[in-house]
């Protein structure tokens with residue numbers, strides 16, 4: 001194991017400098033403005049997913065719709081929790097979470113969908129999950145070890161998006 005790099009006196013002195021930055025120290029390794037802006041894209045992605053799943057939950061109809069509509073609501077609730085934790089992380093980075101409905105769909109990586117058929121809804125939700133999975137995987141690799149808290153947050157969210165995609169694939173296989 002290599003030597004611990006910084007001596008205690010230097011660590012203590014640096015911690016007192018720029019105290020108004022809260023949790024951000026000079027050891028923060030990423031480009032903070034860029035991370036905040038990428039996290040705002042992830043926030044928009046989650047918010048669009050909440051809206052799409054709510055739309056699908058309330059409008060799913062047909063013999064097989066019951067359990068699928070219930071699952072749409074579970075996903076909507078989990079996407080909302082993702083949005084909240086991303087917004088919290090943005091504030092920890094001393095940034096502003098963007099909840100502005102203006103431009104929401106262009107900030108988001110995933111798309112809204114207002115299909116009327118149950119199978120179309122499931123297919124569009126699966127596509128949106130796959131978009132989120134690809135985009136979060138890329139962000140995680142990009143963050144690397146430069147902001148491990150944001151990376152870990154996205155890793156936890158990614159695992160849930162993979163579950164969502166798998167749920168949707170099971171529905172498609174059963175009903176399609």
Ligand SMILES: [Fe+2]
Nearest residue numbers: 046078079082
């Ligand atoms: Fe999500």
Ligand SMILES: [Fe+2]
Nearest residue numbers: 129160161164
């Ligand atoms: Fe999801």
